[in-house]
Amino acid sequence: MTPGALLYLDLLMMGLMLVLAVGALYARSLRHAVILFIVFGLVVALVWARLRAPDIALAEAAIGSGLAGALLLAALRDRRRGAESAPRSPAWQVVAVGAVVAGLVLLLAWAFLDLQGERANGPLADTVRANLDVSGVSNPVTAVLLNFRAYDTLLELTVLLAALLGVMSLGPQRPPMDAAEPMAAGLIGWLIPLLIVAGSYLLWVGAHAPGGAFQAGALLAAAAVLADLGGRREFRLPGQTWLRLLAVAGCAVFTLVGLAALIGSGVLLQLPPDWAGSLILLIELFATASIASALFLVYLGGHPPSWNSREGHPDA
Amino acid sequence: MNESMALTIALPLLGGLFAAAWPRRCVSIGIASVVLSTLAVGWLWFSLDAQGPSDQALGGWTPGLGIRLHVDALSILMLSMTALVVLAISVYASHYFTRRSQAARFWPLWLLMVAALNGLFLAGDLFNLYVTLELLGLSAVALTALGGNRAGIAAALRYLMIGLLGSMGYLAGVAMLYAAFGTLDMQQVAAQTGEDPVSQAALIVMTTGLLLKSALFPLHFWLPPAHSNAPAPVSAALSALVVKAGFYLVLRLWTEVFPDTISEHGATLVALLGAGAILWGSWQALQAERLKLLAAYSTVAQLGYLFVALALFISAPPGLARELLFGALVLMALTHAFAKSSLFLAIGVILHRSGHDRIAELGGTAQRLPATTFAIALAGVALIGLPPSGAFLGKWRLLYGAISLEQWLLVVVIGIGSLLAAAYVFRVLGHAFGRSAYSLQAFHSIHEEWPALLLALTATLLLGFGSAWIWPFLEHMA
Amino acid sequence: MPDPATLYGLLGIVLAGLGVHAAIVQRDSIRRLLAINVMGVGVFLVLIATAYFGPDQDPDPIPHALVLTGIVVAVAATALALALLRAFERSEDE
Numbered sequence: 001m002t003p004g005a006l007l008y009l010d011l012l013m014m015g016l017m018l019v020l021a022v023g024a025l026y027a028r029s030l031r032h033a034v035i036l037f038i039v040f041g042l043v044v045a046l047v048w049a050r051l052r053a054p055d056i057a058l059a060e061a062a063i064g065s066g067l068a069g070a071l072l073l074a075a076l077r078d079r080r081r082g083a084e085s086a087p088r089s090p091a092w093q094v095v096a097v098g099a100v101v102a103g104l105v106l107l108l109a110w111a112f113l114d115l116q117g118e119r120a121n122g123p124l125a126d127t128v129r130a131n132l133d134v135s136g137v138s139n140p141v142t143a144v145l146l147n148f149r150a151y152d153t154l155l156e157l158t159v160l161l162a163a164l165l166g167v168m169s170l171g172p173q174r175p176p177m178d179a180a181e182p183m184a185a186g187l188i189g190w191l192i193p194l195l196i197v198a199g200s201y202l203l204w205v206g207a208h209a210p211g212g213a214f215q216a217g218a219l220l221a222a223a224a225v226l227a228d229l230g231g232r233r234e235f236r237l238p239g240q241t242w243l244r245l246l247a248v249a250g251c252a253v254f255t256l257v258g259l260a261a262l263i264g265s266g267v268l269l270q271l272p273p274d275w276a277g278s279l280i281l282l283i284e285l286f287a288t289a290s291i292a293s294a295l296f297l298v299y300l301g302g303h304p305p306s307w308n309s310r311e312g313h314p315d316a
Numbered sequence: 317m318n319e320s321m322a323l324t325i326a327l328p329l330l331g332g333l334f335a336a337a338w339p340r341r342c343v344s345i346g347i348a349s350v351v352l353s354t355l356a357v358g359w360l361w362f363s364l365d366a367q368g369p370s371d372q373a374l375g376g377w378t379p380g381l382g383i384r385l386h387v388d389a390l391s392i393l394m395l396s397m398t399a400l401v402v403l404a405i406s407v408y409a410s411h412y413f414t415r416r417s418q419a420a421r422f423w424p425l426w427l428l429m430v431a432a433l434n435g436l437f438l439a440g441d442l443f444n445l446y447v448t449l450e451l452l453g454l455s456a457v458a459l460t461a462l463g464g465n466r467a468g469i470a471a472a473l474r475y476l477m478i479g480l481l482g483s484m485g486y487l488a489g490v491a492m493l494y495a496a497f498g499t500l501d502m503q504q505v506a507a508q509t510g511e512d513p514v515s516q517a518a519l520i521v522m523t524t525g526l527l528l529k530s531a532l533f534p535l536h537f538w539l540p541p542a543h544s545n546a547p548a549p550v551s552a553a554l555s556a557l558v559v560k561a562g563f564y565l566v567l568r569l570w571t572e573v574f575p576d577t578i579s580e581h582g583a584t585l586v587a588l589l590g591a592g593a594i595l596w597g598s599w600q601a602l603q604a605e606r607l608k609l610l611a612a613y614s615t616v617a618q619l620g621y622l623f624v625a626l627a628l629f630i631s632a633p634p635g636l637a638r639e640l641l642f643g644a645l646v647l648m649a650l651t652h653a654f655a656k657s658s659l660f661l662a663i664g665v666i667l668h669r670s671g672h673d674r675i676a677e678l679g680g681t682a683q684r685l686p687a688t689t690f691a692i693a694l695a696g697v698a699l700i701g702l703p704p705s706g707a708f709l710g711k712w713r714l715l716y717g718a719i720s721l722e723q724w725l726l727v728v729v730i731g732i733g734s735l736l737a738a739a740y741v742f743r744v745l746g747h748a749f750g751r752s753a754y755s756l757q758a759f760h761s762i763h764e765e766w767p768a769l770l771l772a773l774t775a776t777l778l779l780g781f782g783s784a785w786i787w788p789f790l791e792h793m794a
Numbered sequence: 795m796p797d798p799a800t801l802y803g804l805l806g807i808v809l810a811g812l813g814v815h816a817a818i819v820q821r822d823s824i825r826r827l828l829a830i831n832v833m834g835v836g837v838f839l840v841l842i843a844t845a846y847f848g849p850d851q852d853p854d855p856i857p858h859a860l861v862l863t864g865i866v867v868a869v870a871a872t873a874l875a876l877a878l879l880r881a882f883e884r885s886e887d888e
Contacts (some may be wrong), residue, residue, distance in 0.1 A: 006862050007796070010801060014805050017805065017809070017810075018805070024828055025813070025825070025829055030825065033824075033828060034828070037828050044839075047802070051802065052377065053861070055862060056858055059862050059866075060865060064835075064868070067869055068868075070874075072824065079824075085830065089820075093819065102322045104520075104521065104814075105810075107517050108517050108807045109807050109808075110513055111492060111513040112800075112801070112840070113804075114512070116800050118424065123498055124498055125852075125853075128854075128856065129323045131381070135712045140855035141862070144858075145862065146874075149444075149859060151375070152863055153863065155451055156863045159450050162425060162428050162454045162455045163454050163873055163874040164870075165424050165428075165874055166455075168421075169458060169461070170877045170880070171424075171880075171884065246338055251333055252333045255329055259322065265376065266318055267375070267376045268322040268374050269377035271375070298870070299878070301877055314749065443860055457878075459875065461878060469882045476871065476875050476878065477817070481814070481833075491844070494857065495840070
């Protein structure tokens with residue numbers, strides 16, 4: 001595509017993003033706002049693809065728009081009729097806050113423009129490329145996530161677990177949906193295996209192409225959500241104890257591998273180059289299971305019936 | 317050195333995972349993890365003593381590409397403070413949650429929070445700090461909501477939203493810094509910041525986000541409801557440790573990453589806000605009708621002192637005043653952690669035994685719960701800043717610094733703040749020592765009362781008599 | 795010919811600003827969450843834009859990893875917030 005045409009495409013996408021964002025933030029009806037937000041998320045995924053960030057595009061579509069959208073729609077459903085939004089702040093506050101925020105935006109924009117002249121592909125990107133061979137994978141993003149900056153990914157899994165524990169402690173899960181009508185049920189019957197296959201593929205391929213544990217986990221969680229929505233009995237999801245163990249397993253395996261590396265090489269998380277590829281796959285396997293169960297449980301919105309049981313038990 | 321650094325973070329983390337997976341044994345797992353983490357911190361202290369400030373490049377990758385962990389005098393002091401306070405609160409918590417389902421919800425989140433705190437104090441990478449901040453925030457929010465009461469849930473939700481705004485602001489700054497300087501490592505970024513637009517914009521945006529998280533006046537409005545409606549052990553940790561994390565980050569950023577970027581005006585603004593916090597917080601504490609609310613507002617005031625000290629330190633020219641101020645603010649932060657956690661645990665005991673924490677109806681508490689009342693008295697001494705507490709030494713040197721920098725307004729404010737603190741502490745003690753309608757028998761319970769007592773003793777005696785070494789320690793291990 | 799990275803970066807800053815504004819001004823919790831998420835997208839856009847170096851050069855993978863982490867953290871926080879909101883609204887009935 002010629003540079004001129006690409007620019008028009010960019011301007012179009014930017015305009016679309018702005019309009020959708022304003023709609024999502026200020027639409028009168030809350031339901032419209034949520035739907036516009038979901039669409040916004042999908043446009044954002046397109047923008048990530050345009051900016052040559054396919055891993056992020058996958059993650060945004062699956063997690064940022066897909067799962068977040070499901071959570072928000074479920075929250076809308078939980079809300080009783082007529083419990084609509086509280087009114088906005090008075091007009092003077094809107095203007096005052098707007099002025100302050102506009103000031104900050106201008107400050108940041110000025111700073112951002114100031115650096116445009118000197119941008120060059122930074123030294124870090126070169127270091128990543130240089131070390132890619134010993135990292136154990138050939139997808140640079142996976143290498144950064146699971147080798148160079150693995151500690152961040154470990155903590156990120158822990159963040160997800162903490163959110164999950166919080167959600168579980170707040171009360172029982174939301175009531176299940178009614179069984180789906182036959183046509184939808186049939187469609188779901190096809191989609192679930194497809195999602196499982198696609199998810200597993202993404203996990204495997206993440207080592208050398210866009211993909212990875214997070215995207216795979218999100219697709220598997222989507223499969224579980226569909227099973228829950230469809231009310232299909234034959235797709236029996238793992239029992240509650242299993243889900244709990246799976247949710248914890250990702251962080252646990254990651255930490256243990258890191259500590260083993262510490263014992264072996266004296267530095268935390270220093271993976272030996274010969275084993276790096278296999279270790280990363282091992283970590284990603286458990287991480288995918290963890291992410292899938294965590295995202296699914298978080299969608300359920302509370303603890304499944306037998307978690308934290310023993311209410312009413314004598315020594316509880 | 318590497319091992320102790322890694323274990324300080326990994327032990328509470330694994331403990332939390334283990335406790336989540338095996339809820340039946342969560343209390344034993346919790347106590348064991350906390351004890352082991354404390355030992356790890358002790359080991360780290362020995363290593364630091366032997367080798368001086370050190371780094372660990374995680375994954376073996378050079379910092380910039382990889383993540384760096386860093387330990388120096390300030391980190392180890394914060395880590396030790398966290399370890400000891402967490403240990404005491406954990407002992408209290410092991411008996412606070414009587415139903416196993418409650419305990420099963422508490423311990424995993426508690427241990428994850430400890431891991432986040434340790435990770436934060438050891439972090440040397442800007443994005444890594446963001447992730448630990450988020451872990452800290454989410455676990456703290458989840459813990460706050462454990463009380464189950466409606467006010468607590470509302471406060472937790474507000475705390476979460478404010479926390480997210482704050483971390484997003486911080487992340488925006490990190491994005492700008494990476495765009496400009498091509499690295500996320502704190503020391504490497506520090507080498508490149510100056511008075512250019514990007515540094516200034518990043519400083520403003522990151523500081524604002526962190527001030528939200530540290531509840532500096534007037535961004536403090538979320539703190540009193542959250543700290544006063546959480547379960548007692550959680551409130552203790554929130555006031556003593558979690559808000560300190562925000563302050564610690566501002567301290568690190570200002571002194572190490574942006575030393576040349578900060579302007580006089582910025583420091584003055586923060587000093588004024590700190591002064592406002594001291595006056596407003598102390599005044600509201602005096603008006604409070606419930607003990608927990610009093611303690612929460614007292615935290616707002618104490619944070620004011622810390623930020624005033626920070627602002628003075630940053631704007632002081634090199635010299636005696638500057639060195640004194642740094643040690644003063646560290647000592648005040650440490651003393652407050654012990655004193656405030658002690659106070660909240662003592663309030664927890666009172667709530668448990670009397671069923672309420674209304675100040676006006678505290679009559680007879682001194683007879684019924686002598687150990688707890690003594691703990692409150694000691695903690696109060698440390699909160700006012702009377703000798704021999706650590707806070708006295710800290711405030712004394714803070715005043716010295718303010719006087720030598722001729723900041724008379726701040727001197728007056730600090731004085732008024734201390735008077736107000738004396739007023740609200742003595743008000744509580746006055747009611748506690750008052751008569752009650754019935755004759756009462758003294759009650760003792762080791763697990764419930766001793767943590768508060770030990771914490772208060774540390775704040776008032778240990779940190780008071782034994783804290784002169786902090787100044788040379790900080791200089792030696794800078 | 796304006797550089798797409800610059801354009802998208804500026805858009806990111808504007809989106810972040812819109813998000814902050816709505817987060818402060820809107821009173822409803824779900825709207826605030828939407829605002830915080832939009833703010834997050836804005837910051838991520840700045841990061842990805844700085845990682846973009848045109849069709850001929852490979853992008854810088856480090857901001858990509860950071861944004862991926864950010865997306866997961868944002869969803870985790872959103873989930874917790876919605877659960878808190880649900881517990882709060884449910885407690886109204888009791």
